[in-house]
Amino acid sequence: MVSGVPAQRTAADVYRVSDDQVHRARMAVARNAVDSDDCRELLDMLGLIGEPGEPPPVRR
Numbered sequence: 001m002v003s004g005v006p007a008q009r010t011a012a013d014v015y016r017v018s019d020d021q022v023h024r025a026r027m028a029v030a031r032n033a034v035d036s037d038d039c040r041e042l043l044d045m046l047g048l049i050g051e052p053g054e055p056p057p058v059r060r
Contacts, residue, residue: 017058022048 026048033039043049047057 019059022056022058 025046026043029042029046029048030039033042040049050056
C-alpha cells in the first residue's frame with residue numbers, strides 16, 4: 001500500500017543533484033542575468049559550470 005509519505009532520505013541523497021535540476025538552474029540564471037558576464041559569474045558562483053569534459057562542481 002502506498003501511503004503518500006516519502007521514504008526517509010540518506011545523507012547521500014541530500015547532496016545528489018540531478019541533470020534536470022542542473023539544467024533548470026542554468027536556464028533560470030540565463031533568463032534572469034543582466035548580460036553574458038553576469039550569467040557566467042552567477043553560473044560559476046553556483047557551481048553550475050566547470051572545466052570542459054568534467055561535470056560541474058555541483059555534480060561532483
